[in-house]
Amino acid sequence: MSWEFSPDKPIYLQLQEQVKLRIVSGKYLPGEKLASVRDLSIEAAVNPNTMQRALAELERDGLVYTERTSGRFVTNDTEVISKMKNDIAIELVDVFLSKMNEIGYSKSEAADIVRNSKEVESTDGNS
Amino acid sequence: MSWEFSPDKPIYLQLQEQVKLRIVSGKYLPGEKLASVRDLSIEAAVNPNTMQRALAELERDGLVYTERTSGRFVTNDTEVISKMKNDIAIELVDVFLSKMNEIGYSKSEAADIVRNSKEVESTDGNS
Amino acid sequence: MSWEFSPDKPIYLQLQEQVKLRIVSGKYLPGEKLASVRDLSIEAAVNPNTMQRALAELERDGLVYTERTSGRFVTNDTEVISKMKNDIAIELVDVFLSKMNEIGYSKSEAADIVRNSKEVESTDGNS
Amino acid sequence: MSWEFSPDKPIYLQLQEQVKLRIVSGKYLPGEKLASVRDLSIEAAVNPNTMQRALAELERDGLVYTERTSGRFVTNDTEVISKMKNDIAIELVDVFLSKMNEIGYSKSEAADIVRNSKEVESTDGNS
DNA sequence: GTGGTCTAGACCACC
DNA sequence: GTGGTCTAGACCACA
Numbered sequence: 001m002s003w004e005f006s007p008d009k010p011i012y013l014q015l016q017e018q019v020k021l022r023i024v025s026g027k028y029l030p031g032e033k034l035a036s037v038r039d040l041s042i043e044a045a046v047n048p049n050t051m052q053r054a055l056a057e058l059e060r061d062g063l064v065y066t067e068r069t070s071g072r073f074v075t076n077d078t079e080v081i082s083k084m085k086n087d088i089a090i091e092l093v094d095v096f097l098s099k100m101n102e103i104g105y106s107k108s109e110a111a112d113i114v115r116n117s118k119e120v121e122s123t124d125g126n127s
Numbered sequence: 128m129s130w131e132f133s134p135d136k137p138i139y140l141q142l143q144e145q146v147k148l149r150i151v152s153g154k155y156l157p158g159e160k161l162a163s164v165r166d167l168s169i170e171a172a173v174n175p176n177t178m179q180r181a182l183a184e185l186e187r188d189g190l191v192y193t194e195r196t197s198g199r200f201v202t203n204d205t206e207v208i209s210k211m212k213n214d215i216a217i218e219l220v221d222v223f224l225s226k227m228n229e230i231g232y233s234k235s236e237a238a239d240i241v242r243n244s245k246e247v248e249s250t251d252g253n254s
Numbered sequence: 255m256s257w258e259f260s261p262d263k264p265i266y267l268q269l270q271e272q273v274k275l276r277i278v279s280g281k282y283l284p285g286e287k288l289a290s291v292r293d294l295s296i297e298a299a300v301n302p303n304t305m306q307r308a309l310a311e312l313e314r315d316g317l318v319y320t321e322r323t324s325g326r327f328v329t330n331d332t333e334v335i336s337k338m339k340n341d342i343a344i345e346l347v348d349v350f351l352s353k354m355n356e357i358g359y360s361k362s363e364a365a366d367i368v369r370n371s372k373e374v375e376s377t378d379g380n381s
Numbered sequence: 382m383s384w385e386f387s388p389d390k391p392i393y394l395q396l397q398e399q400v401k402l403r404i405v406s407g408k409y410l411p412g413e414k415l416a417s418v419r420d421l422s423i424e425a426a427v428n429p430n431t432m433q434r435a436l437a438e439l440e441r442d443g444l445v446y447t448e449r450t451s452g453r454f455v456t457n458d459t460e461v462i463s464k465m466k467n468d469i470a471i472e473l474v475d476v477f478l479s480k481m482n483e484i485g486y487s488k489s490e491a492a493d494i495v496r497n498s499k500e501v502e503s504t505d506g507n508s
Numbered sequence: 509g510t511g512g513t514c515t516a517g518a519c520c521a522c523c
Numbered sequence: 524g525t526g527g528t529c530t531a532g533a534c535c536a537c538a
Binding site for chain 1: 509513
């Protein structure tokens, strides 16, 4: 999985989301050192400033922290990570439910359909 | 609920989806006569050709049918409607599950979270 | 009072502080429209991006809000403003007290000295 | 507490302040013999000339005195020390009050906030 | 080498 | 005109 952007959202937000995803999904482990801003920006083919901005905002969320001269690291606080994972799930569920609602399914009906759905091969996969 | 469009998808597709939604959600009832293409296009502030195209595709799906002289009607075949409703739900569930999967939730966990989620006020829909 | 910067702190932080000061001191009133980013940046003789960054961070604090096409405004929420004013005071008191502490004054001694001090003409003044 | 310097003020001034602090705070007692300029300069990792200059100025203020043959001593005149302590406090209070004033607090309000503030753990000092 | 700041200048969407 | 994003490129502090 590489870096891909849709034209309808700011790149720095998409970078933010994708890094966030990698952290909550365990692709980036707690305490792991991230590549440098410069390297990440090359990898994602964006300007270093843009990557910098995305990471700075993740830092505000407490998902990463910076050590001045040695680089950026994923937080060791697994609490924060699982809280974020939960927040993302809540948001996904909200969107899902409001759409199901629109076509006439109640919350519990939606839950049943999810439970009985065919297994879906994950697009990317996690551990 | 009025007609709203996002700039990043063809308008005729969005029209199609929105009419489809109104049918499966029961806002347009089986057998109900639709407004004329001209009126609908005015209501949605789109070109009549665009509206025409959207409705033609819905006709292909069997959700509406045309009577030469008297206009377009929602299908009376509730089978077709509930099949469509089901198809939409399947698609929503697939998308939802693959995203939940990405951040580390299994199908049954996802179902539980849906069931235990706070009630979400529908954005529009029929309750 | 114009814009002045010390070389030992990032300019965007100083901009942030100075605007914050103008808001909590009542120089900028609740609901008042701010000058445009471009104009403010000219006034402060900084790059528009730098001013933009400072204001964006003030927005995160809830002190200003943006209306897409018409500009930025001081929040109308006087709660937020007085909360911020209080936070700044707490910080000033902390610094003051720890220094007084260092030279041997207790909290209540410090308070007494403040109360009995000669009136100080404010450097800038507020209403 | 060791010797620490900020890059934005002359070091001899910072030395002066820190020694002054140690005297008024009682860390260096009245009549106590100071270490030699050479030793103090090593301890503070500064040039002996710089330390010499700092101490000379303290001598001008009457806080230390030199006995030709035996070294430098903190003054025995507790009057001078408490006067200096008072001068420093006045200055701190002035700065504090003018800032509080800027954000809209009167002298007596400021005093109240100080009195009711949470206890602040001293950064170093004597309690 | 690391992160961080700042500038200059372009481009976009919105109205 | 407004705010917002992005890039390119320079410079700094730290170690």
